[in-house]
């Protein structure tokens with residue numbers, strides 16, 4: 001599927017491994033094609049209803065995917081190409097055996113007879129578009145239509161990118177400029193059909209919307225790369241493309257980092273896309289709720305082996321989801337990060353500014369900290385089930401001279417095995433307060449800090465590792481609720497995710513210094 005342009009870029013990287021990473025990312029809306037439906041019905045501008053077959057939609061998918069791999073082709077460019085192919089051939093690969101008998105030997109969807117025209121875009125060998133063999137290849141025709149410096153016919157016949165000012169033209173006029181036809185209205189008639197095809201075929205796969213629908217509120221927002229491992233090389237917004245010199249819009253922020261540097265999920269969420277294709281190369285998209293708002297984040301250019309999650313996976317902030325690579329339209333190892341408030345199909349905003357607005361500040365330089373995904377116990381496995389018997393029977397508390405329930409002792413045993421560096425204090429009398437500590441159903445944990453001293457740095461990372469482990473395994477461990485970093489999470493209200501803790505007034509009551517965990521009573 002990769003065109004010659006991308007292959008040449010790959011060679012360039014091999015010859016010059018020290019090249020400073022520069023991103024060449026996709027402008028406009030995501031052009032990642034999802035499952036192709038068996039049919040699609042749409043209405044033309046003239047009010048005619050047409051139904052497209054799976055075969056026609058497969059050609060449309062080729063046009064969208066090829067466009068996604070060509071620098072400078074955006075949502076508008078793909079729409080124009082779909083309008084042209086709908087008008088010229090009805091999205092069919094037409095042979096023309098009257099003029100070229102051999103054209104019938106290539107896979108086709110029927111025979112046409114217009115001059116010496118062939119294929120999806122009805123390109124003519126006699127006009128210099130290509131040989132019969134070239135033009136009976138839908139991908140070749142599509143690349144010829146888009147044109148540009150990487151196109152097969154550059155600079156003539158002109159493709160869309162070779163038409164000066166095509167982005168400012170009416171789409172019908174732009175289509176007819178490439179096709180050298182006198183009838184822009186013919187193309188305009190198919191604009192609504194082209195738009196329906198594009199939105200349907202690039203709709204995020206339904207697998208990501210399965211289950212609960214709305215994601216629970218995230219615990220926190222984090223920077224996606226370990227401190228001290230990266231350099232920001234390209235900001236969000238308009239830029240001059242480093243290779244083509246053309247003006248384009250950069251929909252993400254680029255962070256150059258060594259090949260293999262871990263990439264972390266910036267927030268709790270669910271993976272909607274994890275795939276290896278198109279201009280993004282490796283692509284992970286995650287759906288989140290942050291401050292009550294739906295938002296999608298996207299991470300691009302990992303190698304195929306550097307994608308560590310699958311669509312449908314639930315992830316936590318700081319989880320190691322992939323490794324920095326240089327696949328797709330990329331000239332050196334970097335993370336291209338996108339943020340789209342509203343979900344994967346919405347417009348991108350400045351990812352770096354969004355991270356800063358949500359407290360995930362960029363830490364450059366400093367030590368090469370392991371980062372949240374490498375916090376102690378981040379890979380702690382699944383705990384054992386409660387062994388059986390009465391979970392409410394009182395037993396000796398290993399952390400005090402008091403007694404705790406058998407359920408809490410089980411949590412303590414599993415927790416200290418998985419996180420040997422955590423410090424636990426469970427039973428305490430607490431006269432005059434409402435708490436499960438005197439009932440033997442709660443523990444307070446610290447992580448190398450002391451009570452009264454907010455957890456920061458490695459202590460904060462370690463605290464989150466334990467907290468996420470308890471939350472993920474709450475059912476098995478009998479965890480009823482958690483309080484940590486002025487937030488509360490309870491199993492009964494899991495669909496809401498983390499909620500603000502309303503009672504904190506100082507470091508300790510805000511639980512900035514310790515994790516409080518309560519286990520349930522009963523079985």
Ligand SMILES: [Zn+2]
Nearest residue numbers: 023025254336
């Ligand atoms: Zn980028």
Ligand SMILES: [Zn+2]
Nearest residue numbers: 442443444516
């Ligand atoms: Zn407590």
